[in-house]
Amino acid sequence: MKALPALNELLSGNQRYQTGTSTMSNPVDARSELVRGQSPIACILRCADSRVAPEIVFDQPLGKLFVCGVAGNIPTIEIIESMEYAVGVLGVSLIVVMGHSNCGAVHAALHNEHVDGVFALIALSAVPDMDECVAHNAEQGVSTILNNSLYLASAVQQGTLQLVAGVQDIASGEFELVAQTKLE
C-alpha cells in the first residue's frame, strides 16, 4: 500500500478509537493467514510507554503494523535497521514516528533526570514546555532517521517511502501530525 492511503487508514482508525467505535478484531481463523506471512501497511516507532499501543490507537489488527519501540521514541541504530527491513523486505512505504502527551522520557530529559543513554538523545525544543518538546522530539525523529539511513533517505527521494511524525494525546486519543515528508 502506498504512503497516503496507508496514512489515511491510520487516521480513520484513530477516529474510530477516539469515538469508541473501534472495529479491530483478531479472529482465530485469521491466524492461518498470518502464518503465511505479513504485509504491514506502516512501520510505527512508538514510545515504550504502556499508554501507547499503535494497534489500538490506530484500530488495526495483527499483521497491519510493523512496530518498533523504545523509551522516548528515539530512532536508535537498531530501530533504524528494523525500519530498513520493513521497507526493503516487507515493502512498507510509510514510517510514523509516534510521540505522545505526558511522555515520561521527555519529561525526564526536560527536567534533567535520567539523562544517560537513550534519554540523552531526546530532542528538546527551544521552548521548555512538555507539549512543545514532545512534538519537537517526534519531528526530530524523522530527521534522525533520514540522516542515519542512506537507504531510507534514498527511498524518500525516489518517492517510494514517506515519513511522518505525530503526537498521540492520551486524554482525547487523537493522533495529530506534526511533520511529514512529501506525501504521494
Ligand SMILES: [Zn+2]
Ligand atoms: Zn513516552
